[in-house]
Amino acid sequence: MKNIMKKMRSIVGRRAGQRRAGTADVRLVFTSYKKILDDNGRALEIITDMGEKMSGGYLFDIIYIRKAYSDLAASVKVSLKDFHQLTGRRYPEMNSVFGRIDAHIRGLIDGTSAHRERLAVRYADITPEMAREMGGKNYHLAELGNRLGLEVPEGFALTVFAYEEFIRHNHLGDYIAALAEEDDPRRRHELRARILNGGFPPALEEALAGALEELRERSGGDLFLAVRSSAEEEDDVFSFAGQFETVLNVPSQIGAVRDAYRRVLASLFSDEAMAYQGRLGYSPGGLRMAAGFVAMVDAVASGVAYTADPLGRDQGVMLVNSAWGLGKSVVEGSTEADIFKVGKSEPHELVEARLGRKETRTALREAGGVEELETPEEQRGSPSLTSEQLAGIARQAAVIENYYHHPQDIEWAVDGRGRVAILQARPLRVRKNAPEAGGEKKLEPGQAGGPESRQDGGAMTSSHPVLMHNRGSVVQAGAVGGRVFLVSSPEALEEFPRGAILVARNDSPQFVRAMPYASAIITDSGNPASHMASISREFRVPTVVGTGIATDVLKSGAEITLRAEEDGGMTIYGGIARDVIDNQHDTFLKLEELYEFRRRKYIMKFITPLNLVNPFTDQFAPEKCQTIHDILRFIHEKSMRELIESSRHAERSASLKRLDIPFMDDIHIIDIGAGLAGETGEVVALEQVSSVPLKAVIKGMSYPGAWRKGGVPISLSDFFTASMRTGAMLEDVDINLAVISHYYMNLAVRFGYHYSVVDCYCSERSTSNHIYFRFMGGGADMSKRQRRIELLEIILDHLGFISRAKGDMITATVTNISQEEAVRILDQAGRLMAFTRQLDAMLTSDEVVKNYAHRFIEGDYELFG
Amino acid sequence: MSKRIMIIDDEKIVGDMAKISLEEEGYEVETFLNAEPALKRLRETQFDVVVTDLKMKGIDGLEVLRTVKKLYPDTKVIMITAFADLDVAIDAIKGDVFDFFPKPVRIKELKESISKAVAGTE
Numbered sequence: 001m002k003n004i005m006k007k008m009r010s011i012v013g014r015r016a017g018q019r020r021a022g023t024a025d026v027r028l029v030f031t032s033y034k035k036i037l038d039d040n041g042r043a044l045e046i047i048t049d050m051g052e053k054m055s056g057g058y059l060f061d062i063i064y065i066r067k068a069y070s071d072l073a074a075s076v077k078v079s080l081k082d083f084h085q086l087t088g089r090r091y092p093e094m095n096s097v098f099g100r101i102d103a104h105i106r107g108l109i110d111g112t113s114a115h116r117e118r119l120a121v122r123y124a125d126i127t128p129e130m131a132r133e134m135g136g137k138n139y140h141l142a143e144l145g146n147r148l149g150l151e152v153p154e155g156f157a158l159t160v161f162a163y164e165e166f167i168r169h170n171h172l173g174d175y176i177a178a179l180a181e182e183d184d185p186r187r188r189h190e191l192r193a194r195i196l197n198g199g200f201p202p203a204l205e206e207a208l209a210g211a212l213e214e215l216r217e218r219s220g221g222d223l224f225l226a227v228r229s230s231a232e233e234e235d236d237v238f239s240f241a242g243q244f245e246t247v248l249n250v251p252s253q254i255g256a257v258r259d260a261y262r263r264v265l266a267s268l269f270s271d272e273a274m275a276y277q278g279r280l281g282y283s284p285g286g287l288r289m290a291a292g293f294v295a296m297v298d299a300v301a302s303g304v305a306y307t308a309d310p311l312g313r314d315q316g317v318m319l320v321n322s323a324w325g326l327g328k329s330v331v332e333g334s335t336e337a338d339i340f341k342v343g344k345s346e347p348h349e350l351v352e353a354r355l356g357r358k359e360t361r362t363a364l365r366e367a368g369g370v371e372e373l374e375t376p377e378e379q380r381g382s383p384s385l386t387s388e389q390l391a392g393i394a395r396q397a398a399v400i401e402n403y404y405h406h407p408q409d410i411e412w413a414v415d416g417r418g419r420v421a422i423l424q425a426r427p428l429r430v431r432k433n434a435p436e437a438g439g440e441k442k443l444e445p446g447q448a449g450g451p452e453s454r455q456d457g458g459a460m461t462s463s464h465p466v467l468m469h470n471r472g473s474v475v476q477a478g479a480v481g482g483r484v485f486l487v488s489s490p491e492a493l494e495e496f497p498r499g500a501i502l503v504a505r506n507d508s509p510q511f512v513r514a515m516p517y518a519s520a521i522i523t524d525s526g527n528p529a530s531h532m533a534s535i536s537r538e539f540r541v542p543t544v545v546g547t548g549i550a551t552d553v554l555k556s557g558a559e560i561t562l563r564a565e566e567d568g569g570m571t572i573y574g575g576i577a578r579d580v581i582d583n584q585h586d587t588f589l590k591l592e593e594l595y596e597f598r599r600r601k602y603i604m605k606f607i608t609p610l611n612l613v614n615p616f617t618d619q620f621a622p623e624k625c626q627t628i629h630d631i632l633r634f635i636h637e638k639s640m641r642e643l644i645e646s647s648r649h650a651e652r653s654a655s656l657k658r659l660d661i662p663f664m665d666d667i668h669i670i671d672i673g674a675g676l677a678g679e680t681g682e683v684v685a686l687e688q689v690s691s692v693p694l695k696a697v698i699k700g701m702s703y704p705g706a707w708r709k710g711g712v713p714i715s716l717s718d719f720f721t722a723s724m725r726t727g728a729m730l731e732d733v734d735i736n737l738a739v740i741s742h743y744y745m746n747l748a749v750r751f752g753y754h755y756s757v758v759d760c761y762c763s764e765r766s767t768s769n770h771i772y773f774r775f776m777g778g779g780a781d782m783s784k785r786q787r788r789i790e791l792l793e794i795i796l797d798h799l800g801f802i803s804r805a806k807g808d809m810i811t812a813t814v815t816n817i818s819q820e821e822a823v824r825i826l827d828q829a830g831r832l833m834a835f836t837r838q839l840d841a842m843l844t845s846d847e848v849v850k851n852y853a854h855r856f857i858e859g860d861y862e863l864f865g
Numbered sequence: 866m867s868k869r870i871m872i873i874d875d876e877k878i879v880g881d882m883a884k885i886s887l888e889e890e891g892y893e894v895e896t897f898l899n900a901e902p903a904l905k906r907l908r909e910t911q912f913d914v915v916v917t918d919l920k921m922k923g924i925d926g927l928e929v930l931r932t933v934k935k936l937y938p939d940t941k942v943i944m945i946t947a948f949a950d951l952d953v954a955i956d957a958i959k960g961d962v963f964d965f966f967p968k969p970v971r972i973k974e975l976k977e978s979i980s981k982a983v984a985g986t987e
Contacts, residue, residue, distance in 0.1 A: 053969045056971060057884055057971060057972055057973065058969040058970060058971055059874075059879045059882055059945070059968060059969060059972060059975070060878075060879075060968060060969035060970075061874075061876045061878070061879055061947070061968055063947050063968070064968055064969050082894040317889075556987060566972075567971075567972075567973040597878055597881070597882060682923060821903075831987075
């Protein structure tokens, strides 16, 4: 077979001169790469530290934030400089991407803003960095649509900058300042009158008209709008429920919309709203007002869903209030409503229904505005929702609560076609349970000292058995209860039940698929700086990694309660320990109530979250970077690709050595730094390899059973197909070649007709590590090759890779893994390369693919048995 | 009776967070944004522990320390300060403070320290 290959090669005529010219020396590239890893590593350490210091477990001040962020920005700048050098400035736009995010963060720290020009934004375009300028209501409604994929009406926002423009244009700044000096009702009144009669600045007029026109186009013509307040809020803690004006059923003509907007702005200075702001520590003028313009839903029924009993009496239920027509009647209590009590978890069974006598309903008037009509007699006493609609509302409500990790107050509407739309979601205040008889439990200060007494105290407040105590690292604190769902492979994520607790052996960025639904995440291994960890923090999913025993101790389907504390302590109880969950909630809420705390913590939204998760999608691009973490991830991924390319085209100088492996062709070696140990001649023995990744992959390839010596049965037609194709495939892999250092390996090998490239860096620092795997070619007809790719996809997925298949080539990558994990995966990859060598002839039908994949995962490599 | 803690720091967030965390443990907590009203309050009533920032406009932490010690030799003083001032601070306050923390202060450690401080006042 070897001879035929040689012949084929000479016919195709591949020449060394065809190599990509001008590639830099792999040693230089590698040095540069390692420098970038160090830069990024430093930056990620600062990010982790900031996250910890601002988690609520520390007293921190502005000096700390300034210093930490300026250190971080400096590291990123160095990293970018080295990145440009490595890539020959292939991504020059990264500078302005960083500049934009950096300016935004510095603006937040110093209380200035960078995007004054943004006046109108449609909901579909609202991204997390805009949260503040959109106001809470706009932002959250857009988020429900964009991020959770829930049904929300079309719309757009006028930002807080639009408000500032309006105030400036009408010279109202002085009035507001005077109000801050002395809060006088007459001054308030005058200010409101001036807003209601205020002129529109030309830029704002233009932005509003453009946004309206665009919305009309999308809606297929004229429509009616709800114009709503959306006060500036850094986070989602205060509801401002009913504080500001909403104008319903406004025709989409600019004059009417302008008037409605003025009314909404003026309501910021209403007597009640001012009092509310005062209580939250805002001075007059301290809070800016954005506004939302959303398509009216012609509601048959609407109302409000509470995902918890606001009085804290009833555990495990949601309350849905519903009446005919628009929700105004329910919110303002102008008519009796139906009250449904449903189970909090699937299938959301009806617990209790109290039908109200719905004498009136709010309806849309044809020319705009709304009116209160009498309900037809036969409808008054009948339920305003079907059981399907009720379950639909409850399901969406549960998704929203899970996402925000806080009980929600949700406005919804059902339209003429029976579809449920979500109109608003805001935090619901739930009253703490009344203390048990005997009064409130209060520890004497003397007892309240060390961590032991407190944690034991915590454990004793619950009568539930302790399943696990103080193991692993707390990534995100919180206390939650739910059913265990064991995730043993990424496919299992597809069936992830809402509200369950995700338990897995390793952490994985793929868990982001389950994040909106998971109550908590607990893993055996993993590290608190992983991608998954940052996503957990972003979604505020209580998460503990590295417990060592989670998959052994926690049984699938069992109810448990996790309490993970800011200070790193954790306890898992059997069953749902309500007392534990509620206690935690209180402390968290109190902290979140601190305006300054929220304001300071808010900057982390532009630092920690990771949006660039899958490098194989077009979302993985410079302009998609929204956070500092995204930038670091982009730099890492693209630098890694640069290194791989460079290794693949390494100059084969005289220093080429041969590694003698008994069961396969020699591997030629270029050692670029401590990849081989001791004195070596031209031929190197296995024992002399000190490169961590190369050792691991060879160990895998030589695993008993994975490698089958001798020929593999191959049909004549398969053989000819293979021969026809090899020319092109051999382009880069004429010999087995490994570029190695102590922690690095780029290995290109050929087994029969298969070609694999494995590239790995596995140092002691997880955030620097990666494995990149590419597999291509193969003899056999196309259907067999595709089956093999399918099989590889299943197995790589199982190993935690993110992969992309294209034709008969598959590329897969995994980043941010510990050295230990990398070695384990490489060992598996080695076995896989050996295993697949036998495969082509065997993949005779689609059915066998899963079977073989399963057998590989189980460690059964004997395909001919 | 609950032990009484006074917190003085010119950044509101520090006092607020400390108050929430310490009230959780059953202490009675009063916070001040600067030393002047704090010292006025101290003349009215005794606290078991005073936690004060070192560098503040007007009256600074060292003066708070001296005044507290003069009024109530039993009251423990815990000093917190920006990390950069650590060396200066250590020199300046030898002996007289109960404990010392650079910011950011781990709340768990502050709680432990206060717990020890009040145990000593029994």
